[in-house]
Amino acid sequence: DAKTTQPPSMDCAEGRAANLPCNHSTISGNEYVYWYRQIHSQGPQYIIHGLKNNETNEMASLIITEDRKSSTLILPHATLRDTAVYYCIVPQEYGNKLVFGAGTILRVKS
């Protein structure tokens, strides 16, 4: 599977933007970048996904570099409830099998 690399942890002040980076240098042209998050003791939650263009929804924005080798998830106004493990995933096989790495632990602090 396309390996993604994320920092193990990040801190963010409440109300500020949280910018979570992800490297996926071996991504191929038809592979999507997905972001999920997992709040303690809950199932993972879909956040956003994209192929080439930047994407925005009610939860976050996804910025993908022009060469597609990296991306950034932006939570525009982080709250304490955004404290979670954030996973950047590039599904490769046919179908929607996800390979989760270690993710980034985001701690939002007041």
Added chain:
Amino acid sequence: DAGVTQSPTHLIKTRGQQVTLRCSPISGHKSVSWYQQVLGQGPQFIFQYYEKEERGRGNFPDRFSARQFPNYSSELNVNALLLGDSALYLCASSFRDRRDEKLFFGSGTQLSVL
């Protein structure tokens, strides 16, 4: 609308026993996947079913099996339980079996093997 529902929420078994976990996907979703999450790690893919056919299998022993029913609900069976099978078992559903499909996860079944 109800999300993905899993039952039971918690389960305690002893080594050597068998367990069946159940999952009901979101209405209209035809694909169901199972994941195992050991404490401190990310979820690991076990199985995917789409339209009652197995579409993918992760690196798990034959003690693990699953099936999908005509109403698209699914069961995960684990035989001859080992202590190492203690984990959170997650079910996820999606409408189709495609790369551009987002998955919706249930809250999981916490299995403890003593």
